[in-house]
């Protein structure tokens with residue numbers, strides 16, 4: 001009858017009738033429970049007892065001293081391996097127990113709840129941010145798609161922030177190209193925790209609380225005031241429609257500010273001699289979020305103004 005034990009012996013002895021067994025010798029059992037054949041199999045040693053016996057002097061059990069010496073040698077190795085594995089198991093167990101004892105790891109559900117609470121908290125306390133999507137009708141399809149992507153990134157940054165803003169998409173008209181692009185390109189857009197409305201920010205907030213961010217403003221933004229509403233122009237153009245938002249905000253008698261890039265950064269010498277202080281909406285928002293959390297413009301601008309804009313922090317030039 002086939003049994004692993006028999007098969008083992010057969011293989012150990014080169015497939016021939018087991019000379020050890022025929023002489024009343026069973027293959028030695030490993031003291032720790034495993035069959036010695038396992039050991040040989042593990043170490044890929046193929047020992048032919050008969051040929052060994054031919055070459056060396058046999059002991060009283062019929063196996064040569066050489067084979068027994070080898071057996072003892074490999075037994076030692078296997079036993080060392082076994083102890084190493086045991087130690088490794090114990091180390092893993094200890095590490096696991098240590099992890100359980102330390103700070104409670106938040107589940108996905110708990111994290112989602114915290115995010116929701118933070119966002120809803122910002123709706124109550126501010127600061128508020130609107131993306132003005134009333135100027136998107138002249139944008140190309142490519143620009144519209146880029147803007148939808150920037151809105152997704154902006155929302156993603158806000159969700160991760162410890163001190164988020166409450167976001168509104170204003171001038172957001174149902175079935176418009178930007179509406180379609182947001183739904184098509186941004187997974188879960190319908191469930192974003194933000195306000196969306198076709199109305200203008202002028203209909204939603206008192207004018208004196210509104211601050212329009214535009215790269216062409218004269219004054220630099222100094223503080224993020226939780227009682228103000230910050231407006232970003234929903235545009236991706238950088239040169240064609242220069243000063244578009246500045247002129248719009250001026251017509252609406254709103255305060256206008258720019259990021260303090262010139263105050264904290266200097267032009268970097270670069271091969272293309274390209275320098276621009278006009279950022280994408282999500283980059284401007286990242287600067288606002290970072291400043292709101294750290295109160296450091298250096299930190300905020302370093303994170304938001306990419307090297308491609310041709311500006312570096314003043315301190316980096318020293």
Ligand SMILES: C[S@@+](CC[C@H](N)C(=O)[O-])C[C@H]1O[C@@H](n2cnc3c(N)ncnc32)[C@H](O)[C@@H]1O
Nearest residue numbers: 213214215232233243244245258259277278279
């Ligand atoms: C790609 S820019 C559009 C620039 C466009 N020429 C304009 O007239 O606003 C998108 C929006 O990001 C904001 N923005 C970009 N760079 C800015 C900066 N340096 N300071 C303040 N706001 C900025 C503005 O709200 C701007 O409308």
